Amino acid sequence: MKDLGHGANINSMAKEYNKNPKDIIDFSSNVNPKVISGLEKYIIEGLAECRSYPDINYTNLKNNISKYISVSQDFIIPGNGATEIIYLLMKSINKRLAILNPTFSEYERSAKLNNLEILHLNLDIENKFEVNMELIKENIDKFDSLFICNPNNPNGKVKDLTELLKLMLENNKLLIVDETFMEFVEDEEKYSLVKYIEKYENLFILKAVTKFFGMPGLRLGYGLSSNKDIIEKIYHYKEPWTINSFADTLSNYIFKDEEYISQSKNYYIQERQYMLKELRSIKNITVYDTDTNFVLIKLSTKSANDIKVQLFKEGNILIRDASNFIGLSNDYIRIAIKSHDENELLIKYMKKILGD
Known part of the structure; x- marks a missing residue:
């Protein structure tokens, strides 16, 4: 391999x-080294559910996520880890994608596999990996979507992206934000753009359950967007039953802990x-x-x-x-x-x- x-x-x-x-x-x-209390009990409960197919619409799972992040179920797309959502998203957006580097390699790989035109833009490494707004403005006509990780992997620093979001909205570009590690941030509410999901269609956010809750093998993540066109395209490509009964069952408990x-x-x-x-x-x-x-x-x-x-x-x-x-x-x-x-x-x- x-x-x-x-x-x-x-x-x-x-x-x-x-x-x-x-x-x-x-x-x-x-991955968070801490373990959810009662994990073994929840796994046994999930094992009993394995006798049946998971709900193909993930109604219970989406409801649990909705309550956790205060976003309508209509705007939640569950996935087999955030990685599944990344690959589905690359099938569903316009062909020109800008990526702010250095960052998670699967953005580029998934884009290449879907024949997207990739524009690599750099964070300001010499200035503590700051977002270079001037560089983005100079290249604004060369891309349709911009992908950024916040907090960024590999440097771990969170950024206030409201100015960047405003720029994308003014130019009718899609801002894709990977907030996989946002729950580790002390002032999460200040930096997360989840609060803008229902207001702006030009925003797509990736989240992962398995990093903060310490279960990467569970493979549970989700995408957030109020863009109906993107949501419909993702579900057009999405395979059925990609989320197992264990993840669905655990969602009844972990978000409430x-x-x-x-x-x-x-x-x-x-x-x-x-x-x-x-x-x-x-x-x-x-x-x-x-x-x-x-x-x-x-x-x-x-x-x-x-x-x-x-x-x-x-x-x-x-x-x-x-x-x-x-x-x-x-x-x-x-x-x-x-x-x-x-x-x-x-x-x-x-x-x-x-x-x-």
Whole structure:
């Protein structure tokens, strides 16, 4: 199978270096380490539902999402992870797409597979990955849709996109925003554009359940839009029953677990500060600010692959080599923020390898 260049390649790395995959701590995968209380009970309930086909219209699931984000069910498109929605969206929009890089590679891959014309625009890497509004204005006639991730992967910084949304509306362009990691942000309500979904048809938002709720294997995400034309096209291409009974059943509980949501947000507010402080005490690296559950780092004395291999061999730690993100060199790595004990272990080995 082709290497798609994502994190979490534990098995292949373990095989190469003769390690047990279960011994590896995966800092390459950006997933909440906290587990929903009662998960086992919900899974057993979902297992009982597997005797029947899922509801082809996902009525219960959409209702649960609707209550969680305060958006009408009519504007919610559930998917087998946010990735399914990305690929369906690429089939459903006009042919010219601009992508703000560096960012998640599946935007480009899905666009290429659907023969879209891709215009690569860059975030201002030298200025903390700021959105370059002048660059977008200069190229406004060269695209029909603009794709941006907020908070952005791989640098993790959230941006106020209201000015960008205004520009897209003024020029009748579609703004596509991936808010997969938005729930990790302390001031989520301030930065999320979900509040504009019902007002503006020129806006499409991607969300994922599995990152914040710590279950990437569940494969549950959704798209939001009030653009009836795009919604109809997506459902024209969408395969039936792509969301399983486990995801549907879990949606009855996870969105209502206010304690889990609150504890997770508070944990990341505190742990981000700890990680940034400790990482910045290490020599020869640049640590970028983050608002989510991962940190981007630029190395000065080692390549990304060298430190990835060294951490794996010496500490059973897997990090993300970020050099394959468009616009980043082989000096960049990305690490997830995991449990405090695991984070301490990572810091220990990074100091050992890089010096403190």
